[in-house]
Amino acid sequence: MKPRDNAGSTYASPQVRKKLPPVQPPASSAPYKPEPALADEQYENILQIMSNMVRVMEYSPSAFAHADEEAIRTHFLMQLNGQYQGQATGETFNYEGKTDILIKDQGRNIFIAECKFWRGEKNYSETIDQLLGYLSWRDTKAAVVVFNRNKDFSAVLAKIKETTEDHPNCKKLIRQKTETSWQYRFTHRDDPNREMVITVMAFDVPHAH
Structure with missing residues (x-):
């Protein structure tokens, strides 16, 4: 079987599983243990694995033509856990509900994602609200990962x-x-002085003909 010329661009599972190294924020003079945070490099790596x-799926x-949100999320979790030693979970309760993808370290959340099919602006805006509801102050x-099976992907993008901004x-x-894909700075729903980074990624996924 002849390999694809562009096969190198697809995802290949690493032989050695990685352990997610959280970055400890600077400690103050107060006697407390600094909380784990996700380094920008690891954040981008997680997003790249999902991409x-x-x-x-495209190859x-x-x-994947009949895969629903849950099935696609399961595939994401398999790849993430293949690299990050089982630290990624799905449908995990956090704050006010169950988020689609959650990575924890030392009992603290360091990455949260929602995966949804595109069903119009109102539904998408509600997805952002839902994600913000899952995010605690820390x-x-x-x-937000958006899957599209509609025609005219450019219009959806x-x-x-527009809806995000x-x-x-x-x-x-x-x-x-x-x-x-776009990277935004959002304010916390209950604290305008608390900021967070939210990356929005949209993908045109296979659909049944």
């Missing part, structure tokens, strides 16, 4: 960007990472 998983469309890095808790666009 690579979608490429796998195997028949295997949570600082999160992601424009609506995602119109959200009352969206403070500013940090950067546009790719044509289909």
Whole structure:
């Protein structure tokens, strides 16, 4: 069997599983143990693993044509746990509800993500509200992953960007990472002085014909 010319761009499981190394924030003079936080490099690596998983879906469309949100989330969790020693869980209760993907270290959340199919601006805005409801005051890095099976993906991308930036808790666009992903600074729902980074990633996924 001849390998694809572009096979190198797909995700390959590493031979050695990684242990997620949290970065300890600077300790103050007060006698307390600094809480774990997710280093920017590891945050980007987690997002890249999720992006690579979608490429796998693109190369195997028949295997994912009927996959729902739960099935796709399970595939994400398999890849994340393959690299981060089982620290990623799904449908895990946090704060006010169950988030789709949660990575913990030392009992603290260091990454939270919601995975949803695109069902219009109102539903997407509610997804952001839902994610903000799951984020406690200590949570600082999160992601919204949007799957699209509608026609005209470009129009969907424009609506995602517009709806995100119109959200009352969206403070500013940090950067546009790719044509289909953006990184934003949001304020905490209950504390406008507390900020967090939320990355929005949109993917056009296979659908049944």
